[in-house]
Amino acid sequence: MGTAVEAAGKHTQQELDRMRHSTAHLMAAAVQAIWPEAKFGVGPAIKHGFYYDMDLPVALTPKDLERIEKKMRELKNKKLGYKRIEIGVDEAIEEMSKRNQPYKVELLKLLKERGSTAVVQETGDAEAIGVSEGQGGAEIVSFYETGDFLDLCRGPHVNDTTEIGAFKLMSIAGAYWRGNEKNPQLQRLYGTAFYSKEELDQYLWLLEESKKRDHRRLGMELDLFTFSDLVGAGLPLFTAKGTLVRDLLEEFVQSLQEPLGYQRVHIPHITKNDLYKTSGHWDKFQEDIFHVSGKSGEDFCMKPMNCPHHTQIYASRLRSYRELPIRMSEVTSVYRDELPGTLHGLSRVRAITQDDGHVFCTPDQVQEEALRIYSIIEDFYKPFDMKLTVRLSLWDEEHPEKYLGTPELWNSAQDQLRQVLKFKGVEWVEEAGEAAFYGPKIDFTVLDALEREWQLATIQLDFNLPERFDLQYTAPDGQATRPVMLHRAILGSVERFMSILIEHYAGAFPTWLSPVQAMVIPIADRHLDYAHEVRKTLLGVRLNSSRETIRVEIDEARESMQKKIRNAQLQKIPYMLVVGDKEAETRTVALRHRSGSNLGTLSLDAIAERIKTEILTRADLPRE
Template identity: 85%
Template structure:
């Protein structure tokens, strides 16, 4: 692990956040000049930008953002400072009352009565309270003066407005004050800021590209999945094409883990509530669980996770140390009662299919098993061209009451995971307090084509469930011992991973994953017979994968060749095989790739071999 590199990245991000927070103040200063009666809520830096919640006498339009931007540039050029002023809380309340800033007065009174933690919890803005870290209970708060604009703020800020880079105001939204729908709704102005114009332009390009790649739109256009109001929100319906993609992903994971000794199991989708009460999940998740009632009078629920069920397979009989490790795997759906407003295509659903696996092993087998899981994850992501970043999530030793197990057990487990990462020879970061309450974990973050990061795969050590369910194995000394449980996810959620993949590839899946791999396009009806001969030749190609043949279709529509090619391109079909008199006479095909590259005339066998290699290697061949 390169601590210096991690420190440099962290410092660069802190500097960028400071500049963005300063830009939020600059925006507020501009708004106050344009609308002197504006009343300000909070304005933090956020990922990729900043926002400010403001009460205004009129509803802003996108046109107003241009006016605000122009005023911001005028103020920036004046080299206004960010001058810190410290005053007592009572004096601060008096000053904000004079300036008719009721939301600032409310924050100050909340700070005075309940402390900084309450303010942060209710606003999400640590800087808004004007109280530095470690000053809980202090009677002094800070303001920052920028020209005419005075704002309650903890800071820090840039030295003056000329240290602000390039910025752009992005959008306007509504936001309830302090996140409470019973409070006034303010106007939230979003903006972004970067150090250079090139960085801003690149970010704006990524935003436009992400709109084009939205998996919700592409999923409909490519006929992969659908939603129905009669079925319910967050409950996707997968079409034959979408189901094929799911199956291929699941089979890929299985092909990697089966040689390593993983065995499939199958569990029911409902369970008695008692299972989750024993596991400890009930207390944490009961508000997110779908409850089921039946004729027995017993309380059931739809399973929100699978691990407690798998413990019961392990516990179904006494185990010997000779049987361990036991590796159980399953692709199955869990159900969580997500709020309607949080649902988002496939990325946030109520029916979540997990490629779940759990390993029960002895303490001295942990390191080897983690290495096995690591290799599965590494090999799975390789074909997708996604770079993986690794985080080691540790416990917070200053708050041991939040975790299960002794300090010795935690230190040993964490050192085992560090040893694995050292063996892999990779860089990683460590985050204190990010461990699960039952054990430390290795989290993998994938970087997609739009430079977005997704936390997908994970390896977790668990001391909790073996203890709660009293899991045992008979050791070599004839005494019962407690196994360690490893949780692992490769895709994470099949639905969410599909949403990431659709946007990563803009719907143009690699050949091995494409629902239709080749579209045969006869120029005229007289070429149909030859088209079906070519189709049969491709279907006859035997593959050593789970899928038996190349997936090929014939476009029989009475439309122009150009229209058929365009349709195939819209469906993101990798190969378009155009057939006319010459091709039929010579027993060949004219091959075009969806990228627009014309591969020229090939024999059917040469094309079949090309597609076969792309399927078997999960790697598309060069097109030029």
């Protein structure tokens, strides 16, 4: 969700998280005041808010949220402090047992036996553990007391409840205790909090606007894609219109990368498991892979990524340094066995179409190739008016076991990507632990129309797959030498990018992307002949040297002109070409835009030129 709200205040993200975590305690205190027998799980701060998992004697309703909010405001006005208390773990277990808090007792016993790291891994709540993270068993734990509410917590918190800003409880969901479906299901109360009411109102407006732009609803209304229970969840079916949009995006990427030497390849959708065991993906991702059995008795799977396949194209024959760099590209689907509860429209699916590309090059060519990819990414995002921000994703040197390769290789790879960013003269942030398991990467985040952040494009440097697959080329001195591999994605997942694009434009795609670019609207049946002439003229307009032409249709329904205009607007068609007696006589068209603008009466040539310009420049012209 949007960064504008987060950045609007004068407080740091750390301060905001502390206040939100304190609000979660305030919510729990209010719940305890209303239902004294309530039992509490964990309640962390999360992006844009907080939640608390609770075992309650009642099933909560939206009306109960209003009741809890009212009690929270009563407690807030009492200026209750957040008092830190440190006690021995055995004493804490005894205290929580007296208070009939079995979930806290369970956490305390886990802390005592296995240490805080185990608790964080199982609950995902670093604050709930009551001690600093570590491997050994805990001896001393901390609690925070707020009025009558006492909670196992590491903190920190605000000083007292008056430091809590504007808040609102948002929703109720179910959550299995410690994420295990064999455990009791608790009620999870979600809330949001900001330092000012203005920031809260802006966030709530963004939520409402996001609902209006929800790609799942718009995608169905605009006839772009559908889902079928017989096909399965997370497996979208694209209609002719949706497929056209996909094709246009893919063609745009290809038009940018083909002049830079990228050549298309094609690989199968299944592979022997051995491929991923060699690459190292198997050990990390085998639980997320669709497994396939056949008559041969060999173990196969649906490919979850493409890079190992591309290494085998490279390895198919001897390579010379004179051939490098070799740039492969492919738009192809991969398949990942996502949990049903995580699937969400096009943004989280099981069949993922990637605009994938891999470059095999010499170490001396890395920076030049990365800069080529960088330029493709910049050129691709310009027409969408999406601001790019850059992150250098590094490995976590404190946990090298999570990655392939030596520290020397990692440091060298990371330094090379830093040099690329320095050459571009851009600002960037560095984030440890965000690298792929095989190499560091430059990640590009875009801001959409609602200023929500989306991580999409990436440039990844990889010394490890060439090593694992023993890839070689003959150097100028005749020695067998290891190439470097660059992974790149421009729009990432086609499905996810389409979901973002639909919401970015609220379904009103720019003219070059619109499945139907113009709708001819005859006022009466007697104007149908001229309407067909108008359509034929526009269909005859050639765009560059390609066979592509303006996409134009006629609304021949026996409805009023205003109803036809409204229908075209609902379908987000950029232009409506209204024709009646006057237009037929003067060989003109009354031009309207989907925004409601009346652009006047224009000749067919003028209209054709306007639409053609928008298509070729990938930019909308002014409305007035």
